[in-house]
Amino acid sequence: MEVLRPGALTTVQDAGRPGYAHLGVPRSGALDAAAYALANRLVGNPPDAAVLETTLDGVGLRAGSAGAVTVAVTGAPCTVRVAGRPVAWGAPVRVPAGAELEVGRAESGVRSYVAVRGGFTVPPVLGSRSTDLLSGLGPAVPPGGAVLPVGPAGPDPVGGADVLPAPGAPAELVLPLRPGPRADWFGPASLAALWRSAYRVSPASNRIGLRTEAGTPLARARAGELPSEGMVLGAVQVPPDGMPVVFLADHPVTGGYPVIGVVPPGPALDAAAQARPGVPVRFVPSC
Structure with a gap:
């Protein structure tokens, strides 16, 4: 998928790289673990598949020409559009080949999570695809024009969620x-x-x-x-x-x-x- 609009801060995140603290390496990984897990579950990904974590104003992407992809957006609630048309937040959505996916500004909360079926398969570092902003490990923050590889779909089917966690941040x-x-x-x-x-x-x-x-x-x-x-x-x-x-x-x-x-x-x-x-x-x- 090609990054058209990187937003304020969009990073690749997964479950992180635990077990390296003795080497001075932080765990990193998705900040909102529940939203990250839900995004992967919605598209039938393994629980440790890499997603995009956006900050406040979302991200714009375009599906590659190889075929349609299935995505889900969770975390901070926001408008989601495919080819200019509104689609569901918090549910699996099909993005045709070459179509644009626009994840809008967070209506509440801070961080949204964009999962694609197959996961974003950027090269792992120490067993994780997470971007660590403190140490600089992992993939660089993707600029506009960057192309993020997507892996093959796994055996688990795309499914819905029986109950969505309460969106956004609490008043306190x-x-x-x-x-x-x-x-x-x-x-x-x-x-x-x-x-x-x-x-x-x-x-x-x-x-x-x-x-x-x-x-x-x-x-x-x-x-x-x-x-x-x-x-x-x-x-x-x-x-x-x-x-x-x-x-x-x-x-x-x-x-x-x-x-x-x-x-x-x-x-x-x-x-x-x-x-x-x-x-x-x-x-x-x-x-």
């Missing part, structure tokens, strides 16, 4: 937080402030991390700095300005700021991937 992003491993670097007043503060998603957020603003800065109870230590998906690091940062898929594998807690993978981190700047953020204790 509620993040369950398991305290530790460095919660002891913060006094009782800071921990109380973390639970009661109404933070907001910062415009500086990206695939590396969701940054917060506007809430109560968290003051450390200890002086000095930590030596760098391992980081995981969902780690909530507190930099010197005291505003929590939630690490997302392209996060660094080490860091020296204290981690006050971890948001476990699942629906909350998927929602974080769809949270626009200005959305209120609230942390709640989780065991």
Whole structure:
């Protein structure tokens, strides 16, 4: 498929490349794991097939001349057109050979996912086709005119979804937080402030991390700095300005700021991937 309009930021993503943190390689992969999985399921792809992840204003593509393709768009709801005609969002859609697929601006949320039957078969790096914006591994961000190869269809049939996840971002992003491993670097007043503060998603957020603003800065109870230590998906690091940062898929594998807690993978981190700047953020204790 040829990229006609690359949009604000469109990357190739799959399930990521876990298992290489000891080599300094982040996991990467689709930020909204549920939307990614649904897109592949709709077109009958294997669960680890590569898709396109768009940011805010979608992408424009053209099917190659070899034949029609089947696509599905999930994640942030948006208008979808084939050859200029509206088609369904969140369902398998046939795109004839040479026809244009236009994935429009997100009506809510941030990231949409475009799956094609057969998957986008760009060359894998360390077992993954994901673009890692922090390390630079994986395929480059495709510019206008780029041609993305599509693999052969697998044995699973194209099917519908019985229930679609609620689209878009919530009015408030509620993040369950398991305290530790460095919660002891913060006094009782800071921990109380973390639970009661109404933070907001910062415009500086990206695939590396969701940054917060506007809430109560968290003051450390200890002086000095930590030596760098391992980081995981969902780690909530507190930099010197005291505003929590939630690490997302392209996060660094080490860091020296204290981690006050971890948001476990699942629906909350998927929602974080769809949270626009200005959305209120609230942390709640989780065991």
